[in-house]
Amino acid sequence: MTTLSDFPTHAIPVPPARLPEPHRVRRIADDAEALQRAHELAAVFAAGAAERDRERRLPWQELDLWSESGLGGITVPRAHGGAEVSYATLAEVFVILCAADPALGQIPQNHFGLLGVLREIGSEAQKRRFYGEILAGARLGNAGPERRSADSPTVLHGTTRLVRTEHGLRLSGRRFYSTGALFAHRVPARALDEAGRAVQVWSPREVRGLSVIDDWSSFGQRTTASGTVVFDDVPVSPDDVLPLWQLAEQPGLYGPNSQLIQAAIDQGIAEAALADAIAFVRERARPWMDSGLARAADDPYIIQDVGRLQIDVHAAREVLLDAGRTLDAIAAGPLDAAASARASVAVAEAKVLTTEVALEASQKLFELAGSSATRAAYNLDRHWRNARTHTLHDPVRWKTQLIGNYHLNGVLPARHSWN
Template identity: 75%
Template sequence: MGGRVSPLSVRTIMSTLESPSAEAPLPRRPDPARVQRIAGDAQAIAAAHALAERFAAGASERDRQRLLPWAELDLWSESGLGAITVPREFGGADVSYATLAEVFVILCAADPALGQIPQNHFGVLGVLREIGTPAQKARLYGEVLAGQRLGNAGPERRSANVRTILQGTTRLTATPDGLRLDGQRFYSTGALFAHRVPTRATDDEGRAVQVWAPRDAPGLTVVDDWNSFGQRTTASGTVTFRQVPVDPQDVLPIWQLAERPGLFGPTSQLIQAAIDQGIAQAAVADTLAFVRERARPWVDSGLEHATDDPYIIADVGRLQIDLHAAHEVLQEAGHTLDALAAAPSLDAEASARASVAVAEAKILTTRIALEASEKLFELAGSSSTRAAHNLDRHWRNARTHTLHDPVRWKLHLLGNYHLNQVLPARHSWN
């Protein structure tokens, strides 16, 4: 793989990335000797807090200048957090779903863009758990335990042939020279920083497969053309595959996931909800700090301090209630998944209960992320809008990330389930 890119080099590289034709550098492989082995839930939470403390210090500046977090992700790899969902029989901690969600809350309260980058890492590990062969699990889990990161080549852009995120023209084709992968994907969070880039493709039999392509495979190109106003450093841009050679052992039959109940979709959604909860917590924390330290009471209030304003006090109380409620429902969803995973078998109704639980959490975390990041300015006052404070990053991040999957369809999922007993469709967004 390529050599390590220093933060200074990243700034130099990023200054040339105004054009969407700039190919991203390769990540370095972590030194396995420096990668920690996390043993359980408490250690995972402690590691997340330790990283969050370091990540928070530079979060605003990374957002402001769009400095990609190469060095921070090296620390993430060395922390051992990437392997916390690896089953114990393969050497991992196999932490609870509730702990996985809390790890994302902690990291995303510090820096939600950096915290979002590993979302697909854990998403594809969930797919591997459900449909990987024993040999595939041993090999790929081993790479993760050594600190390697997994990205994702996301959905294709909308076109006449690609009307939904589950459709695509990416193909895995058998040739006289072996399997070859061709296609172009977008919204590829984590791919730029990854050592493997799993992607969805269609094989010669018309079935959906997931191909775990090595990041340095010939014909695989990652372009850093992500230019959203929020979640700016996730680098969720374009991945192109041009006759990429594929080892048959790097292919997972994801068509099987639609045919049987599972938890891969709810796991992905649990992480998405946790990211929004982290954004909300950061926004509320900055609201309290600004009101205490900088805000002035309104001229007609007759008060000396903004913290004595009864309207501000009431709104802060409402924010805390909504924040707490969202967090509790998120944890409840994690515990639901834990209980279902511990059961002897998982039927269609159990899989549906998992999707329902995370939909409830996603609705509440979406709402509090948007509410808290907007209410910040109302309570803190006009001085909070100064660019020097960069507090708008909370709303920009919340608005961007909560569009990942429309919350209106979560409400539909819940209503249809409770009213009409319709089980949710099985895919990564449920």
């Protein structure tokens, strides 16, 4: 069994994350407090969002505030000391944070996805230990899929291996799209064991042989630091290994949970873009010369477009929260293959709408606000860059196919983190 301090620090290209002082970490009690804390953090995060994006300034201090807020522990079961908030509340927390800063808001996505995996396949001993770390303010950031190669044709394939040696278990591989790993205290990674089974290894961030490289260069979601993680013969405790292969063998909600968060991030982007569009039209945009109006906000065409966009944003939010409530209802009852499929379909419907509205709102912003809104000083293009980048996380065309195939042919969605 390992703890966060059992391994010596390895020389890495970036400073390691520090654990917060225990007395500074809140213990959130319920859904209402989780939403309150999210609003408090969002007010802080929003103030520097444009500057962080422009300068690509990584949010170390902001993540310390995140850890101290206690939000990282809101899905920990009550039996283990957490608030065990509803899925609907979890989605709303992400909308609130991502409307303030979607890059910073996205960083904890894998934290909660990983906690969903732990909940379904972790042993009781693993749950006690890892939940305890989370409630003390520790952050999780996964080592994502490998880059495409002959040995890694899809995100579910790769060459990362966990092998048994005379010195114990060792993990080797190179991963990418590792959102949150740079800032994490544990870096879970998917690997194949010697039997060819998928496992998940929850490595402490400072273990010997683990390097986190900040080589993320996307034009959007710039400060997520979703770059490379290298495992070079990393020592692994058997107590830090979860049997990931079991997830494909049993119905669960880990996939819908992960996708619900992805949809909530896009919803937050849409709401921020709409809010900035309205503010710019009110405060800065000029009316068109032929309108005869004194204010752009009185232009009937702009009014109509804002109304239509408001409807679309609101509709997407309601479908998102309804998907969260669907997951809550399913989690409260017997969880069989049919129930797991309903959860995936409900979240897919939300994902389609939030993807579309994030792109629509972030593009429509400029049409409504006019050419002055394109000035670099305002950095309003970050909304579209963030929307375009994050909505590529998994292709929405496969969501509509999943939904149609389910309703038309009764085909249940495949079980993985993208459904």
